[in-house]
Amino acid sequence: MTDHRIVFEKTGRARFISHLDLNRCMVRAIRRSGLPAWYTEGFHPHMYLMFPLALSLGTESLCEVMDIRLTEERSPSEILSRLNAVLPEGLHAVEVRTPQDRTQDIEAAEYRVTLTGEALLPLWEQFLAQPEILAEKRTKKGVQTIDLRPLIEAEEAQAEGDHLILALRLPAGNAGNINVSMVTDAFSEFAETPIYVEKLLRTKIFCGNGRLFS
């Protein structure tokens, strides 16, 4: 039995596939691919499949990760080509690795955000200059008010016509996850001018001390 970590893109129409549906979608894709997937034993056997980090509905990604377990040896190139032959529009496997890090090692993720609106760059700067940015976070325990400001690492902000393009690093993983749309929602509320979210794209997943999750 061998474990493989598959890095895949989830873009375009595929951003509307919820996390729960993505699991079912991948199970079916692997079944179509003919790869020898390992099934759990027991009363209701199911295909072993693990997603270390969920992606929220509507956000696209270049770096999604899925772990699979095969009962027979298969080369990374065979796994890639078999999967890509059967994946739906918007899902595309880009790399197969041997898992190095564990799910609980994930600490942050980087996003590229494209917003449309009038004169957004100065507004964004004012937004970040606030001492605190209070936002409501829905958790299992109920609604919690948190301060987003220390959690946002803004790496880049660039105006292009009426677009504002941001590179943001936010906490991710089991220890505390910030959905990128929480930041854009808070910004919209702050700006008091119509802001249209063109695109939310996850670009990287990190472990502690800024090392890429691998």
Add this chain to the structure above:
Amino acid sequence: MLKEKIGSVLLEVQRPSRYCGGEVGQVVKDKAKVDVRFAFCFPDIYDVGMSHLGMKILYARINERENYWCERVFAPWTDMEAVMRREGIPLYALESLDPVKEFDFIGFTLQYEMSYTTILHMLSLAQVPVLQRERGEAIAPLVVAGGPCCCDPEPLADFFDLFILGEGEDVDLELMDLYHTMRDAGATRSAFLRKAAEIPGIYVPSLYDVAYHADGTVQSITPKDGAPAVITKRVMPDLDKAYYPDHVVVPYLEIVHDRVSVEVLRGCIRGCRFCQAGFIYRPFREKSPEVVCRQGKALCDNTGYDELSLSSLSTSDHSGIEEILDGLLAYSEQGHVHLSLPSLRVDNFSESVLKKISAVRKSGLTFAPEAGTQRLRDVINKNVTEEEIMRTCSIAFAAGYTQVKLYFMLGLPTETDEDVLGIAALAQKVVDLFYATPGRAKGRPQVTISTATFVPKPFTPFAFEPQVEKAEILRRQQLLKKAVDPKYIKTSLHVSDVSLVEAVLARGDRRLGAVLYEVWKNGGWLESWEEQFRAERWYDAFAKAGLDPAFYANRIRPYEETEPWAHLNYMVSRSFLIRENRKAHAGETTPSCRQQCAGCGANQCLGGSCF
């Protein structure tokens, strides 16, 4: 452009993957190379429509033709509908995301009466005139319909250009071919419709004048412009040769019947007198076991589904059912595929069949004795004895099953209080049997009784029968409820005005078009969903149209009366239905077709006997 607009609003709605298309198995073609486009519309939401087998067959069948393109369209749920109205997004098809109004054919499937107002709403969302007479002489878009409710499509006559009677595999393409030729020759809508009426199975309602007697019953149905006096449904005589897809669209979200289905047979040998499907899908035809197995495996392999349903009206009536199960069992175990047999009958449910389906997964058992006493089961020709029900439950309990669901109908012709109490007695016997079964599972049995109100349907021996009124159904329910021991038996006794509306529409005439229009105008749509249904909206519309629902639903219809569907031929003869109605009242049963031909007439299309 519409594509971007749709993408920008989908995060506002629940389950956006209902509305974005892009699933595995969808067929996308180059518009420029396509001659005829068909929008296959299911008048309910994605989750329901995507579960429909007929759509999957016809979608693949049309798309096999390189120059024809069939796409899927579903009704939006209310949240998406509000967004579409706000943003000016017209109803669109999922493959191309193009507006439905640009298609050549807008084809609906008529699966149940409560979807009729949804059809009107979808046409309006598509920005296509709802009324046929307002569509003008341009040939497209043509609004057409198929499906079981076409056996009395009269309430919808005002809204459709034509109806397709019977099985669509061949006739849909014949219709598209004719359209292709005539459109390229510059034909008008009415010229096309006159010509289309010559295709067997095509019914063009605007080519018939209906006159009524003073009492509201139909006096005459008169064809004009050379339309045929009688339209006969289409049948695919050989299922092994009929088209069947080896791939279907694989949805992202969990739909109502989230599995692939292979159809194992069409028609039914049973002749239960209340069951419309059992008559209108005749004659009985089986697919051979090797074809069933081949198609089932191909569907699982191509879609990645891990559940395969062997579907039909009564799967265990297939003469080769054990052979089919043997052929699929090794595959299903090795490939982690769960087999499901949704329509098993009580009387031929053998131990070996049970073992074979439970080999992969164990679920509850569902039986439909339909009536509580043997007398009433004989009246409805549900040829199932209490002994058989007990024998089957005993096998199931011994095999470890604990859940049994029993389905019944209230308001069947000749039903008495004794029959109602018989339901409770039968359920109690099942409970007692559980405790008396050696080797049963631990714990309590879970026996559930569900009742539905009987709705008389066209082309059944009970098409002449009145529906029992709601107040009386309520009384019978209370009687039943008091008679069961709630400790062991759960009751799900549903009653609503929906049954009355169904009974009106199922055997309705053209005058009901005004009622449908009014209900829709007042906000009625997606009324198959309880929360969307308002009884007052219907009663107001009946009053406004000057029509009495009781005339349609609660009246005995004499054998001599001309029925609104008298010009439609579903191959079961009227004399056979009258004979069966008389036998019902005499409490006489009719054996299954396999035992003895009852002479319904459906074998005319096979050129000989069914067996």
